[in-house]
Amino acid sequence: MRETPVNGSTKRTFFIFFPNNYSILKRNDLSKTGNVSLYFTSSISSQSVLFSALGIQFRFWIMVKAVVGEDTRLTSVEDRLSHSAIPAEVGLVIGKLSSVLDRGFVFDLIPTPSNDDGEPACAVLETKDDKRKPSKSKSQSSESSSLSIDSDWVAEHARQVSRMLLGGMKVVGIYVWASDIAFKNSTMILCQAMKAVSDAIRHLDPSLNEALLIHICYSPRRWNCRTCLLSSSITSSNLRPCDFKLGKVLSSLQRFRCSYNFSFRLPLYGEGGSSAQTFTDTIRKELAIHAKELNSANAMIDGDLVHNDEPCNTDGEHEIELLFPFMKDTRAEASTAKNVTGILLFSGSVFSYAYLNVKEPISQAIADIKADIIRSLQSRLDIICDESEQDLNPTDVGDNENADGMSKIPISKLILNSSIKACHLRLPRRVLVPWLSGMFICDYLQPFESLEVVKERCIELMSMEHSSIDASKISEVETETSLLIAESMWDVISPATSASSFCLGGNVERTTDGEDETKRTSNASTASNVPILVGIFVLLLSIVLGFMLYQSD
Numbered sequence: 001m002r003e004t005p006v007n008g009s010t011k012r013t014f015f016i017f018f019p020n021n022y023s024i025l026k027r028n029d030l031s032k033t034g035n036v037s038l039y040f041t042s043s044i045s046s047q048s049v050l051f052s053a054l055g056i057q058f059r060f061w062i063m064v065k066a067v068v069g070e071d072t073r074l075t076s077v078e079d080r081l082s083h084s085a086i087p088a089e090v091g092l093v094i095g096k097l098s099s100v101l102d103r104g105f106v107f108d109l110i111p112t113p114s115n116d117d118g119e120p121a122c123a124v125l126e127t128k129d130d131k132r133k134p135s136k137s138k139s140q141s142s143e144s145s146s147l148s149i150d151s152d153w154v155a156e157h158a159r160q161v162s163r164m165l166l167g168g169m170k171v172v173g174i175y176v177w178a179s180d181i182a183f184k185n186s187t188m189i190l191c192q193a194m195k196a197v198s199d200a201i202r203h204l205d206p207s208l209n210e211a212l213l214i215h216i217c218y219s220p221r222r223w224n225c226r227t228c229l230l231s232s233s234i235t236s237s238n239l240r241p242c243d244f245k246l247g248k249v250l251s252s253l254q255r256f257r258c259s260y261n262f263s264f265r266l267p268l269y270g271e272g273g274s275s276a277q278t279f280t281d282t283i284r285k286e287l288a289i290h291a292k293e294l295n296s297a298n299a300m301i302d303g304d305l306v307h308n309d310e311p312c313n314t315d316g317e318h319e320i321e322l323l324f325p326f327m328k329d330t331r332a333e334a335s336t337a338k339n340v341t342g343i344l345l346f347s348g349s350v351f352s353y354a355y356l357n358v359k360e361p362i363s364q365a366i367a368d369i370k371a372d373i374i375r376s377l378q379s380r381l382d383i384i385c386d387e388s389e390q391d392l393n394p395t396d397v398g399d400n401e402n403a404d405g406m407s408k409i410p411i412s413k414l415i416l417n418s419s420i421k422a423c424h425l426r427l428p429r430r431v432l433v434p435w436l437s438g439m440f441i442c443d444y445l446q447p448f449e450s451l452e453v454v455k456e457r458c459i460e461l462m463s464m465e466h467s468s469i470d471a472s473k474i475s476e477v478e479t480e481t482s483l484l485i486a487e488s489m490w491d492v493i494s495p496a497t498s499a500s501s502f503c504l505g506g507n508v509e510r511t512t513d514g515e516d517e518t519k520r521t522s523n524a525s526t527a528s529n530v531p532i533l534v535g536i537f538v539l540l541l542s543i544v545l546g547f548m549l550y551q552s553d
Contacts, residue, residue, distance in 0.1 A: 063210055063227050063229070063240065063242075064097055064098070064099075064102055064103055064104040064210070064227060064242065065102045065103065065242070065243065066102075066103050066104070066242065066243040066244070066245070067103065067104040067105070067106060067212060067225050067242055067243065067244045067245075068103060068104070068105055068106070068244075068245055068246070068247045068249055069095075069105075069106035069223075069244065069245070069246050069247070069249065070106060070107055070108065070246075070247075070248070070249040070250050070436075071246040071247055071248060071249075072250075073107065073108045073109070073250075073436065074106065074108075074109065074223075074246055075246070077108075077109045077216075078216060081177050081216065081218070082218065082221075086120070086177070087123075087124045087178070087179075088120075088122045088123060088124045088147055088176070088177060088178045088182065089111055089120070089122055089176070089177040089178075090111075090112055090121050090122035090147075090149055090154060090174060090175070090176050090177075090193070091109055091110050091111035091112050091174065091175055092109070092110045092112065092154075092157065092158055092161055092171050092173075092174060092175075092197075093106055093109060093171065093172050093173040093174060093175050093212050093214055094106070094107045094108045094109070094110060094161075094165065094169060094170070094171060094172070095107045095108075095169070095170070095172045095212075095249075096168055096169060096170060096172065096355075096357070097170075097172055097210060097212075098357065098360055098364070100360055100361060100364060101357070101359055101360060104172065104212060104227075104242075105249050105357065106172070106212070106214070106249070107169065107249060107250060107436065107439075108436060109175050109214070110161060110461075110462055110463050111463055112153065112154050112157045113157070113460055113461075113463075115150060115153045119150075121149065121150045121153050121154055121157075122147060122148070122149050122150075122176065122178075123147070123148045124145050124146070124147060124148070124178070124182055125145065125146050125147070125148045126144065126145050143181060144185070145179070145181060145182045145185065146182055146185040146186045146189070147176065147178055147182050147183070147185075147186035147189055147190070148189070149176075149186075149189050149190070149192075149193045151189075151192050151193040151195075151196040151197075152196060154174065154193055154196065154197060155193075155196035155197050155199065155200035156200065157461065158171045158197040158200050158201050159200040159201055159204075160461055161461055161462065162200075162201045162204050162205070162375075162379075163204070163375075163379040163382070163383075163442075163443075163444065164441045164442055164443055164457075164458075164461065164462065165441060165442075166352075166353040166354060166355065166372055166440060166441065166442055167256070167352060167353060167354025167355065167365075167368035167369050167371060167372030168253075168354045168355035168356055168364075168365075168368040168372075169355060169441075170205060170208075171197065171201055172211060172212050173194065173197075173211040173212030173213055173214065173228075174190075174193055174194055174197060174211075174212075174213060174214075175213075175214040175215070175216060176190065176213075176214075176215055176216070177216045177218065178215070178216075178217070178218075179217065179218060179219045180217050180219060180220070181219075183215050183217065187236040187239070188235070188236065190213060191228070191234045191235060191236060191238070191239070192234075194211050194213060194228055194230075194234055195230070195233075195234045197211070198211060198230045203378065204375050204378055204379065205371075205375070207371075208230060209229065209230050210227060210228065210229055210230060211227070211228050211230055212225060212226070212227060212228070212242075213225070213226045213227075213228055213239060214226075214244070223244055224241075224244065225241075225242045225243075225244035226239040226240060226241055226242055227239070227240050227242045228240070250436055250437040250439065251437065252357060252358050253355045253356065253357060253358075253439070254312055254315075254318065254355070254356045254357075254358060254365070255316075255317045255318065255353070255354075255355060256301075256317070256318045256319075256320050256353070256354045256355075256356060256365045256368075256369060257317060257318070257319060257320065257351070257352065257353050257354075258319070258320040258321065258322065258351075258352040258353075258354075258369045258373075259349065259350075259351055259352075260322060260349065260350045260351075260352055260373050261348075261349045261350075262290070262346075262347065262348060262349070262350065262373075262377070263345075263346075263347040264286050264290070264344075264345070264346040264347065265343050265344070265345055265346075266282060266286055266343060266344040266346070267343055267344075268343060268344055280381065280385055282344065283346065283381050284378075284381070286346070287374060287377055287378060287381070290374070291370075291374045293324070294322070294370050294373065294374065295370060296324075296325065297322045297323060297324045297325075297370070298322070298323040298325075299320055299321065299322055299323065299366045299369075300320070300321040300323065301318050301319070301320055301321075301362060301365075301366075302314075302318055302319055303319075303321075306362055306363070306366065308362070309361040309362065309363045310361060310362065311358060311359055311360060311361055311362070312356070312358075312362050312365070318365075320352075320365070320366065320369050322369075322370075348427055348478075349478060350373050350376050350377065350430070350478075351430055351432075351477040351478050352369050352372045352373050352376065353372065353432070353440060353442070354368035354369045354372055355368075355439065356368065376430060376442075379444060380427050380428050380444060383428050383444055383446070384425065384427070384428070387446070426447050428444035428445055428446050429444065429445055429476070429478040430442050430443075430444055430445075430477065430478050431443055431444075431445050431451070431454060431474055431475060431476050431477065431478075432474065432475040432477055433454060433458055433469065433474050434469075434470075434473050434474075435462075435464075440475075441458070441462065443457055443458065445476075451471045451474050452471070454471075454474060455469045455471060
């Protein structure tokens with residue numbers, strides 16, 4: 001591969017060498033002595049290259065060449081571990097992998113807490129012969145020692161931490177504190193842990209295809225970093241050594257923010273009108289559709305339309321505004337179907353935040369903002385589902401005949417059709433928590449939770465010190481959510497199936513038939529009679545005035 005600077009960007013030229021006995025070369029009469037080189041250029045999208053050559057498609061994944069870790073944070077982690085007596089530790093790597101720069105950036109290392117039984121997520125295993133011998137220090141571990149990692153617990157930790165990360169910040173891998181011998185004897189265990197972590201967070205980050213494995217070795221003392229392609233089956237052959245060094249990472253980050261209003265109106269079908277879908281399936285399907293629409297949106301940064309792909313050279317916090325093209329509203333057309341008996345209204349506002357390295361192009365900040373919006377909505381849905389699975393009670397179910405039946409089913413598994421009574425569900429709202437060097441992480445606050453709950457989660461999941469969290473500095477950025485309260489086109493097109501007024505806080509409303517439908521029909525009939533009454537009144541008034549003028553003449 002050869003890199004050539006072109007107009008501020010990098011053009012990559014690839015050379016592929018086929019042996020002379022390769023069958024594809026014989027088919028194209030290219031069989032000659034020696035090797036045959038195939039020359040082509042290709043544009044890079046995301047972290048992969050897809051091209052066609054000689055009638056066959058190839059895909060290459062672009063892996064990072066070097067990783068830079070934040071000096072202050074990683075040195076602090078090393079000091080903490082070296083002064084502790086623990087022989088092994090596993091945790092998450094928080095950072096960013098840049099396909100544009102071919103570099104990875106590590107912001108911090110977060111240790112995985114002990115499980116519900118109080119046992120550590122990582123421990124050192126020794127053979128029976130080693131157990132009979134006198135105990136040794138961690139620097140004198142035996143030749144047969146290996147690691148035991150609770151992969152499911154580490155994956156659950158990664159799933160919950162991923163919700164708390166803003167745009168441009170991800171769980172990019174795992175780290176392990178262990179001796180060199182224990183690390184080498186536990187390659188498959190570490191690969192299984194990385195696979196479990198990637199599977200747990202993939203729905204929040206579908207583009208995830210590469211991860212880091214950082215080994216902090218205490219015997220001898222050194223840092224090692226490996227990259228791993230996240231294929232269907234991860235083995236030790238997927239691990240590749242990678243250059244690793246410490247430097248200033250957090251101080252070179254730029255900040256971008258965006259306040260994004262959303263409003264989804266999804267039709268509810270009658271019995272047998274459409275394939276039955278649960279609440280969770282319906283929302284996830286809509287979010288997938290909206291993610292595609294969001295990717296097509298243009299952006300303005302600080303009031304200027306983005307028309308180039310150069311790095312942002314100005315300091316301070318930048319405001320991003322998303323501009324959507326005019327699109328055909330297929331949902332409004334769906335509302336005219338005879339089998340539509342109600343709608344699901346899913347609306348609210350997302351305060352999005354993203355961090356960008358100074359050398360990355362502006363387009364990456366826009367992509368990170370868009371990804372953060374979708375990830376935030378996905379996280380709120382996950383929180384609702386987790387809560388309902390534990391509680392087994394839908395929130396604020398109306399007083400009706402089916403309330404007892406519904407209370408036995410988690411709201412995430414409710415089938416959305418005309419048999420469901422009106423149900424209001426308030427969404428969690430995002431709050432920002434100060435983290436490192438002026439950076440923020442986020443959490444989601446339920447209506448019945450206080451800021452103390454946010455502090456507890458930050459201490460448990462992000463390993464933050466209690467003294468470093470000041471409740472007064474937690475920003476409730478979505479306290480006053482701006483919502484669309486005017487009459488929508490949905491109401492104009494299909495008033496008989498329109499939703500009732502929307503409550504503040506991102507509630508979900510479902511309107512169905514029955515008593516509510518009777519009231520809506522009655523109101524619609526009354527509204528349709530008003531023009532007739534006005535016309536009759538005007539006609540009578542005209543007759544009276546005409547008669548009075550005739551009498552005066």
